[in-house]
Amino acid sequence: MTARTSPTTALPANGSAASPVDRLRPRRSCLAVPGSNPRFLEKAQGLPADQVFLDLEDACAPLAKPEARHTIVKFLNEGDWSGKTRVVRVNDWTTEWTYRDVVTVVEGAGQNLDCVMLPKVQDAQQIVALDLLLTQIEKAMGFEVGRIGIEAQIENARGLTHVDAIAQASPRLETIVFGPADFMASINMKTLVVGEQPPGYPADAYHYILMKILMAARAHDLQAIDGPYLQIRNVDGYREVARRAAALGFDGKWVLHPGQIEASNEIFSPSQEDYDHAELILDAYDWCTSEAGGKKGSAMLGDEMIDEASRKMALVISGKGRAAGL
Numbered sequence: 296m297t298a299r300t301s302p303t304t305a306l307p308a309n310g311s312a313a314s315p316v317d318r319l320r321p322r323r324s325c326l327a328v329p330g331s332n333p334r335f336l337e338k339a340q341g342l343p344a345d346q347v348f349l350d351l352e353d354a355c356a357p358l359a360k361p362e363a364r365h366t367i368v369k370f371l372n373e374g375d376w377s378g379k380t381r382v383v384r385v386n387d388w389t390t391e392w393t394y395r396d397v398v399t400v401v402e403g404a405g406q407n408l409d410c411v412m413l414p415k416v417q418d419a420q421q422i423v424a425l426d427l428l429l430t431q432i433e434k435a436m437g438f439e440v441g442r443i444g445i446e447a448q449i450e451n452a453r454g455l456t457h458v459d460a461i462a463q464a465s466p467r468l469e470t471i472v473f474g475p476a477d478f479m480a481s482i483n484m485k486t487l488v489v490g491e492q493p494p495g496y497p498a499d500a501y502h503y504i505l506m507k508i509l510m511a512a513r514a515h516d517l518q519a520i521d522g523p524y525l526q527i528r529n530v531d532g533y534r535e536v537a538r539r540a541a542a543l544g545f546d547g548k549w550v551l552h553p554g555q556i557e558a559s560n561e562i563f564s565p566s567q568e569d570y571d572h573a574e575l576i577l578d579a580y581d582w583c584t585s586e587a588g589g590k591k592g593s594a595m596l597g598d599e600m601i602d603e604a605s606r607k608m609a610l611v612i613s614g615k616g617r618a619a620g621l
């Protein structure tokens with residue numbers, strides 16, 4: 296197998312400066328785990344999700360939050376999370392909980408934490424503030440400065456309006472995450488079923504939001520992640536909504552229940568057929584541009600013309616396929 300450059304590093308949109316964070320972590324399935332529930336925190340370690348996020352925000356009742364911070368520290372330090380991206384979602388900056396969430400979790404378990412997720416991000420300053428706080432803690436604790444990444448959740452109109460500035464607010468940013476439940480509530484969308492289309496609207500009510508998030512993420516070399524689907528027993532419904540985001544180019548989706556993990560991993564991985572086809576395109580392009588192949592800019596692969604743009608599209612599929620172990 297020839298070594299290929301990964302899609303994101305092969306296609307820098309902004310030539311972003313070297314950053315110690317890893318924007319290529321697999322995130323096909325991002326499992327939400329309430330930080331106040333030791334039983335779920337135990338069980339999550341054995342599930343095949345690419346990412347877990349231990350939640351201090353909406354899955355944790357206000358009175359449970361102080362203790363949940365310490366429970367999360369214990370589970371990050373003592374649990375076996377190998378192979379998974381470890382994220383903690385703190386509370387948003389409009390609450391009284393955020394700074395204490397960050398200080399307790401990062402001081403206590405910063406060495407065993409990959410990212411902090413910030414919900415309800417409204418503007419770039421909120422990311423800058425989190426970045427500064429993380430830097431303070433890393434310096435004070437003697438941790439590598441800048442290693443802990445940030446995931447920014449877009450959950451209201453103000454956040455969406457500022458999403459491009461948010462996406463370039465810190466070199467720590469790894470993902471932009473859509474939060475459909477809070478978002479629908481914040482714009483008064485007329486449905487109570489998260490992810491489903493509001494009755495009376497004849498097209499896809501999420502298209503603009505998803506595309507705007509995706510554009511900001513891609514413009515700044517970040518991953519784009521779709522949020523939850525709350526009807527956890529309706530796996531067909533989950534699949535439909537996940538396929539919509541995957542078709543646009545999103546990298547993964549939240550899972551709220553173990554029953555959604557397999558669907559998400561499958562939908563956000565290319566099929567074997569697409570992966571094999573992408574590899575053929577890359578081989579054909581490598582050959583036609585080589586000395587032996589006549590240094591040509593394009594070639595035919597069966598009935599298909601292959602050129603530099605085809606190579607870029609194939610690199611994306613090939614990179615995702617390799618990350619998925621195809």
Ligand code: GLV
Nearest residue numbers: 474475476477522
């Ligand atoms: C997730 O946080 C959402 O609001 O959908």
Ligand code: MG
Nearest residue numbers: 450474476477
């Ligand atoms: Mg939310």
